[in-house]
Structure formats: C-alpha cells, structure tokens
Amino acid sequence: EDKVVQSPLSLVVHEGDTVTLNCSYExxxxxxxxxxxxxxxxxxxxxxxxxxxxxxxxxxxxxxxxKKELFSILNITATQTGDSAVYLCAVVFRTGNQFxxxxxxxxxxxx
Amino acid sequence: KAGVTQTPRYLIKTRGQQxxxxxxxxxxxxxxxxxxxxxxQGLQFLFEYFSETQRNKGNFxxxxxxxxxxxxxxxxxxxxxxxxDSALYLCASGLGNRYNxxxxxxxxxxxxx
Numbered sequence: 472e473d474k475v476v477q478s479p480l481s482l483v484v485h486e487g488d489t490v491t492l493n494c495s496y497e498x499x500x501x502x503x504x505x506x507x508x509x510x511x512x513x514x515x516x517x518x519x520x521x522x523x524x525x526x527x528x529x530x531x532x533x534x535x536x537x538k539k540e541l542f543s544i545l546n547i548t549a550t551q552t553g554d555s556a557v558y559l560c561a562v563v564f565r566t567g568n569q570f571x572x573x574x575x576x577x578x579x580x581x582x
Numbered sequence: 583k584a585g586v587t588q589t590p591r592y593l594i595k596t597r598g599q600q601x602x603x604x605x606x607x608x609x610x611x612x613x614x615x616x617x618x619x620x621x622x623q624g625l626q627f628l629f630e631y632f633s634e635t636q637r638n639k640g641n642f643x644x645x646x647x648x649x650x651x652x653x654x655x656x657x658x659x660x661x662x663x664x665x666x667d668s669a670l671y672l673c674a675s676g677l678g679n680r681y682n683x684x685x686x687x688x689x690x691x692x693x694x695x
Contacts, residue, residue: 507686559624
C-alpha cells in the first residue's frame with residue numbers, strides 16, 4: 472500500500488529558530504514530490520522535486536529529495552510568525568497525475 | 583491570471599440530500615483534481631479530470647462523482663450525504679502534465695447535519 476508519512480505531526484518553535492520537516496514515502500511508480508504550505512485557506516505551492524540531491528531554494532526555505540532513502544526534507548531558517556502553517560508533502564505517481572498527500576506537519580512559530 | 587475558483591464557499595446540508603460543487607480552473611489548465619480534506623484523514627484524492635475524461639480515481643464510494651465540461655470547468659456531486667462527508671473539498675487545476683504542479687482553489691466547506 473502506498474504511504475506518505477510526515478514528521479513531526481506538529482512543532483512549536485520560537486522566531487529565529489531553524490526547523491526541518493520530514494516526508495518519507497513508500498510508493499510504486501514515483502515521479503516527483505511536492506511541498507505545499509497551507510494556512511487557513513488553500514495550499515500554496517512551494518517546491519517540486521524530481522531528482523535526488525539537488526536542493527531547491529526560495530528565500531529562507533529549501534528542500535531536497537533522496538530517492539534512494541525515499542524521503543525529502545523541508546528546511547526553514549530564521550523562522551517568522553508568518554511561517555506558521557501546515558506543511559504538506561505530496562507524491563506524484565509516474566502513471567497518471569494523481570497527487571498523494573501526507574497528513575501534514577503543523578508548524579507554530581511564537582514570537 | 584485569475585486563480586482557481588470554487589463555488590459555493592460554504593454549504594450546509596442534511597443527511598440523505600445531495601450536493602453539487604463547482605470548480606473553475608486557471609485559464610489554460612485542462613486538468614482538474616478534487617480532494618477531500620478532514621482533520622483526521624488529511625487531504626485525500628477523489629478524482630482527476632482531463633479534457634472531459636476521468637483520468638484517475640481515488641478510493642471513494644460511488645456516491646462521489648464528477649464531470650468536466652468542454653471549458654475545463656468541473657463539478658463534483660455527492661449523493662445521499664452522510665455525516666462523515668462533512669469536510670473541506672478542494673479542487674486543484676494544472677496543465678495536466680505530471681511534471682507540473684497543481685494550484686488549489688479556496689475550497690468549499692460542506693457541513694452535513
């Protein structure tokens with residue numbers, strides 16, 4: 472059975488801290504992995520990763536994929552209160568265009 | 583470019599009724615996917631439509647159905663509503679190429695009483 476597991480389930484940090492969110496997967500026909508940020512509305516796209524070892528970076532956020540060990544991490548440095556959200560990872564299968572989501576990591580950044 | 587729009591934004595129904603939700607994708611996007619989001623189960627894939635054809639389907643009962651029109655707008659229908667159908671229903675649009683990300687709409691919050 473296909474699985475996408477995110478850890479931790481929730482996290483509380485202080486502003487300025489660095490956090491690492493994890494997403495591991497066991498899926499057949501893996502194509503790519505995506506990260507989304509969800510505040511009290513629709514998920515917004517962060518990164519798409521298809522190749523191992525290549526870091527994607529956007530400001531204070533970065534992400535990398537390890538296709539051998541079947542996981543991805545999302546790093547956020549110098550966290551701000553605006554980073555508080557649920558972070559979702561999703562795996563796209565090689566066949567079809569189905570996105571398979573993990574249950575998310577809830578991040579709370581306190582001042 | 584306008585984003586993905588969903589109507590209605592909020593809906594209250596009673597058990598046994600049926601409901602139809604609508605999603606208008608970003609202009610030029612031909613793929614529309616539907617998801618159910620609940621606190622316990624997270625985001626679960628319902629189905630994907632591409633060029634008016636259902637291309638992928640998740641593990642939901644037959645009470646959940648959908649369709650897509652020639653202008654790529656999509657509707658999702660749930661018949662014989664159950665309390666457990668209360669959820670946020672999100673649609674996402676994309677180019678339909680599996681190398682492309684999906685863009686989500688604001689969702690429809692369905693409450694079944």
